[in-house]
Amino acid sequence: MGKRYFCDYCDRSFQDNLHNRKKHLNGVQHLRAKRVWYDLFRDAAAILQEEQTKKPCRKFLQTGQCDFGSNCRFSHMTEQDLEKLSAQVQGEQRLKELRQEGADVPLGTIEDWLEKRAKRLSAAQSNRLAPGMESCHTAFRLSFAQPLAQPG
Numbered sequence: 001m002g003k004r005y006f007c008d009y010c011d012r013s014f015q016d017n018l019h020n021r022k023k024h025l026n027g028v029q030h031l032r033a034k035r036v037w038y039d040l041f042r043d044a045a046a047i048l049q050e051e052q053t054k055k056p057c058r059k060f061l062q063t064g065q066c067d068f069g070s071n072c073r074f075s076h077m078t079e080q081d082l083e084k085l086s087a088q089v090q091g092e093q094r095l096k097e098l099r100q101e102g103a104d105v106p107l108g109t110i111e112d113w114l115e116k117r118a119k120r121l122s123a124a125q126s127n128r129l130a131p132g133m134e135s136c137h138t139a140f141r142l143s144f145a146q147p148l149a150q151p152g
Contacts, residue, residue: 002016003015003016004016005020005024007020007024007030008028009033009034009037010024010029010030010033027100032071036070036124039070039124040120040121040124043092044085044088044089044092045089045092045093047085048082048085048086048089051075051082051085052079053077053080054073054074054076054078055074056074056075057072057074057075057076058074060072060074060076061078138147
């Protein structure tokens with residue numbers, strides 16, 4: 001059977017050869033899945049800056065859905081969402097300034113981190129790219145040396 005290449009971004013495997021790998025890595029589905037994964041780690045300031053430059057998506061504001069999903073060139077954030085994001089950015093900037101001044105700022109608890117992570121992941125689930133993208137994983141793994149298990 002030969003070596004198999006597994007892409008955790010796309011949750012797919014295929015025969016590992018130069019042609020197949022190049023075709024997959026340059027494919028639209030892979031690039032979108034990869035972008036969605038890395039967007040989960042962007043800081044609030046970058047997201048706010050990007051969303052403020054976009055015009056609001058009329059279809060999303062009217063119906064609550066958009067056929068383009070996260071590929072839409074318009075913003076899917078409401079005014080309230082932008083205000084919350086702006087407040088979060090300001091809070092992060094204040095904490096950063098306090099830490100630079102040497103103030104004793106208590107670090108967050110693991111429960112706070114887990115709660116924020118759960119919110120971020122649920123938001124990512126609701127903003128999926130396309131129906132075929134539900135199975136994207138959260139890590140990237142190459143399995144060059146290990147073939148997939150044979151049924152049997």
